[in-house]
Every structure is written in structure tokens, then in C-alpha cells.
Amino acid sequence: xxxxxxxxxxxxxxxxxxxxxxxxxxxxxxxxxxxxxxxxxxxxxxxxxxxxxxxxxxxxxxxxxxxxxxxxxxxxxxxxxxxxxxxxxxxxxxxxxxxxxxxxxxxxxxxxxxxxxxxx
Amino acid sequence: xxxxxxxxxxxxxxxxxxxxxxxxxxxxxxxxxxxxxxxxxxxxxxxxxxxxxxxxxxxxxxxxxxxxxxxxxxxxxxxxxxxxxxxxxxxxxxxxxxxxxxxxxxxxx
Numbered sequence: 001x002x003x004x005x006x007x008x009x010x011x012x013x014x015x016x017x018x019x020x021x022x023x024x025x026x027x028x029x030x031x032x033x034x035x036x037x038x039x040x041x042x043x044x045x046x047x048x049x050x051x052x053x054x055x056x057x058x059x060x061x062x063x064x065x066x067x068x069x070x071x072x073x074x075x076x077x078x079x080x081x082x083x084x085x086x087x088x089x090x091x092x093x094x095x096x097x098x099x100x101x102x103x104x105x106x107x108x109x110x111x112x113x114x115x116x117x118x119x120x
Numbered sequence: 121x122x123x124x125x126x127x128x129x130x131x132x133x134x135x136x137x138x139x140x141x142x143x144x145x146x147x148x149x150x151x152x153x154x155x156x157x158x159x160x161x162x163x164x165x166x167x168x169x170x171x172x173x174x175x176x177x178x179x180x181x182x183x184x185x186x187x188x189x190x191x192x193x194x195x196x197x198x199x200x201x202x203x204x205x206x207x208x209x210x211x212x213x214x215x216x217x218x219x220x221x222x223x224x225x226x227x228x229x
Contacts, residue, residue: 033215045156045164045207047218059216062121095163103169105211105218106154110163 002026002109004096009114016086016118022079022096022111030054030074033099035107036081038092038116048094049081064090086118122146122210124221132229137198141224143191143208152212155184155193158223159204167206168193203228 008020022034036048049070050059058070069082079096093115097107123146133139143153151171156164166175168184171191181196195202208221 035218044223045158045209045220047220050215050218052215057215061217100166100169102173102175105152105214106166106169106209107164108166108175110165112163 002098004098004109004111006094006096006111006114009094009116011117011119012086013120014087014118017082017084018086018116020081020083020094020096020114020116022081024077024079024096024098027098029072029077032101033057033104034072034079035097035099036070036079037095037097037107037110038090039095039113040089040092043092046092051079083116086116088118090116091118092116121217122149122213122219124208124210124219126206126208126221126224128224129222130225130227132227133198134229135198135200139195139198139226141193141206141208141226143186143193143221145189145191145210145212148188149210149212151187152210152214153184153186153191154209154211155182156207156209156220157202157204158207164207198226202226 003025005023033052051070067085071080093113095113096111098109100106100108153171155168158164172184205223205225
């Protein structure tokens with residue numbers, strides 16, 4: 001069974017940093033591109049970042065470019081999101097999501113999410 | 121950047137109803153469109169990709185159509201478990217970016 005479990009969320013002050021993790025199991029993690037998607041309280045979904053299976057290709061949404069860094073460790077079946085210079089508008093539930101097995105682009109498995117709250 | 125809109129933003133329906141949700145892209149995206157269902161406090165669930173291909177395990181009462189800029193998600197016979205928020209997503213820009221629509225909330229009449 002495919003499982004994605006996020007961790008690392010919490011309360012952080014504006015300007016602070018946080019590192020999110022996503023532990024993957026039930027599939028060959030090293031074969032799949034991965035993504036982070038966030039959802040502000042009561043709002044819609046916003047794609048944050050993409051990383052290819054080998055980490056050779058990485059993209060970010062403009063809203064986080066220069067502040068967030070996506071990475072992965074295929075030996076540990078883990079995905080990460082290093083978030084620096086956090087702002088109040090970064091407050092959201094952060095989901096890790098796997099690229100679809102059937103087509104490049106849609107996300108076929110999601111974690112349960114981890115809440116990041118940026119507030120003083 | 122490609123922008124996605126959905127209509128309506130919300131509506132009420134009854135079990136057994138046939139419902140249609142519309143998604144529009146600001147530019148042509150061929151068939152690079154997915155639909156997701158999200159229930160409160162839960163992660164989104166992939167329903168349809170490539171505009172009309174049903175994800176494995178998704179009931180056949182869900183269907184999708186469209187290409188270019190205009191797309192629809194149809195639920196042929198609404199069930200109680202279908203009351204949720206539905207999002208469209210374009211992946212024409214893959215992997216440089218993905219855009220979700222603002223969502224359509226379907227609640228009980």
C-alpha cells in the first residue's frame with residue numbers, strides 16, 4: 001500500500017525556518033517524481049515545488065522561489081522541503097504528492113498533510 | 121502563467137442528481153487536465169486525468185470531458201459520499217508548474 005507521511009510542521013515566527021519531511025513507503029520511491037502542494041486554511045490548493053526522481057530537475061512556484069528548497073533522499077525514501085524566511089502567507093497545510101504512475105503530471109497519491117503556522 | 125477558473129463556486133444538490141462542474145483554462149492545455157475530490161480535513165483524491173480517463177478505483181458515475189480550454193466533470197447519480205469540494209488542475213506546464221482551479225463545493229440540498 002502506498003503511504004506518504006508528512007512531518008515537521010508547527011508554529012514558527014515570521015522570518016523563521018522549518019524543514020518538512022515526507023516518508024514514503026509501499027512503492028519504489030526512487031522511480032517517481034514528487035511534489036509539495038499547500039492549502040491555506042479555508043482556501044484552495046497551491047502547487048509549491050516539484051523534484052524529479054533523480055533530483056536532476058527542480059521547479060518552484062514563484063511565491064516560494066528563493067525561500068524554499070526541495071530535496072530528496074532516495075536511500076531513505078524521503079522527500080524534504082526546507083522553508084526559510086517564512087511569512088504569514090505561508091501558513092497552510094503542506095502535502096507531499098506523488099506524480100501519477102499512469103501519466104506525468106497528475107498526483108495520484110497524497111499524504112495526510114502537516115500544518116505550518118507562521119505567526120508571532 | 122495559466123489560470124484556471126471553475127463554475128459554479130458552490131451549489132446544493134440532492135442524492136441521485138446529475139451534476140456538472142465546469143473548468144476553464146486561460147489558454148489551451150490540450151487534455152492535460154485532472155480532477156480531484158477533497159473532503160474536509162482530508163487530502164485530495166485523484167478522480168480523473170487526461171481530461172477523461174478515470175483513475176483506478178474511482179466509481180464510473182464520475183466522468184470528464186473537454187479539451188483545449190473548456191472541461192467538465194459530471195457525476196451521473198450523486199451519492200452521499202460525493203458531497204465534497206472538487207478541484208481541476210492543469211499540468212500542461214509540467215513540470216514547470218501546475219495550477220489548480222479555485223474549487224467547487226457540492227453540498228446537500
